[in-house]
């Protein structure tokens with residue numbers, strides 16, 4: 001049994017959360033994706049809704065159970081996620097980008113199933129749009145939170161992403177640690193702000209991580225109302 005915040009301090013706030021791993025199609029039956037389960041983003045959506053927020057969850061491929069009381073929009077690719085997020089960005093107060101967005105997609109998406117041929121097949125990939133960076137560039141009143149999945153130099157890369165993508169907070173997780181990151185129910189995260197490390201959390205359930213993160217977010221949104 002876990003204890004979660006009971007206050008309704010996000011009442012009246014519009015919160016946009018992205019979750020899951022995007023799928024980038026090669027052909028009608030094949031795609032490139034990643035190990036993201038979507039659990040962290042779904043936990044965040046639930047935690048924000050519990051605090052009274054009006055939550056929209058933009059979900060790519062996921063194994064997480066649907067969250068009651070949260071408006072969930074399903075998308076497949078990075079491009080679809082970008083569109084779904086931009087449509088709702090203007091009216092959002094808080095955006096949390098927990099999704100594992102593909103960095104590359106196939107240049108060609110075959111309209112029919114690719115047939116096997118030669119011994120080797122080379123796939124040509126191109127960069128997707130960085131959604132978080134786009135949001136950072138267009139940021140006005142929104143409080144923007146990103147994630148940084150790293151296997152080395154967590155603080156260094158997390159701070160680099162915070163600055164480069166104009167985020168208010170970055171949640172860094174070392175995905176090489178057991179009990180953290182992809183496809184498990186727990187996570188070990190460090191929260192970074194403009195000033196550097198804000199909080200280092202022990203191994204916790206993703207739902208607890210979500211709550212602790214929201215506590216930091218709410219404090220900072222109060223300090224600097226958008």
Ligand code: CTP
Pocket residue numbers: 078097098099100101102103128129130131132133145146147148149150161
């Ligand atoms: N992100 C995004 N759009 C992309 C790629 C990443 O919005 N096309 C977001 C993720 O949702 C996450 C943050 O950027 O909140 C960091 O993602 P991550 O993969 O850790 O960093 P990248 O900037 O993609 O850099 P790299 O993968 O090279 O470490």
Ligand code: CA
Pocket residue numbers: 101102103
């Ligand atoms: Ca990436």
